[in-house]
Amino acid sequence: AQKVTQAQTEISVVEKEDVTLDCVYETRDTTYYLFWYKQPPSGELVFLIRRNSFDEQNEISGRYSWNFQKSTSSFNFTITASQVVDSAVYFCALSEAGGGADGLTFGKGTHLIIQP
């Protein structure tokens, strides 16, 4: 069975600080996909990134970066120079079945609060 653990329930930082959100996953499949979604107070889940199990390259997109390490089954997300607009709940998610139609297994989410 697959499982995603986000141990940090809530993180509060002051604007412009860097912050890292942790994600640890469990799966028996050799092919799987990892995702990060952002859920602002409006409720809509916004897709941020997809990473497949064969690609351990880290990725940077503006102030966002992701560190995927299969050795530790982790897929951590870092926001550099945080801004108030980054305040949201962030979910890490896992999909098995090699890209099929299966749904996502989400972690419990990390509520990120950026204080001005």
Place this chain on the structure above:
Amino acid sequence: DAMVIQNPRYQVTQFGKPVTLSCSQTLNHNVMYWYQQKSSQAPKLLFHYYDKDFNNEADTPDNFQSRRPNTSFCFLDIRSPGLGDAAMYLCATSRVRRGGNEQFFGPGTRLTVL
């Protein structure tokens, strides 16, 4: 803009009174999903349609049903809502392809059961 639309955004129903939530998409994706998200919890998959094929999660209560009359629309029917069914219901779509299929979510319908 291509998108996933959910109506209504807020729905109030009475205990035991059937309710239907709707989802439509302009992305022409072949898979549509329904998730339930209770307060401060992760979204939980209820079921999905892969084209016309319905796939129910093992722990989804029988009280929850779904219909997909065409590619663009999918409905969630709650036959006899209980107080425990109050939640945000999220519709998502994806296109099945090699390389993993990210899901695109609608804004959700927040259901209140009185």
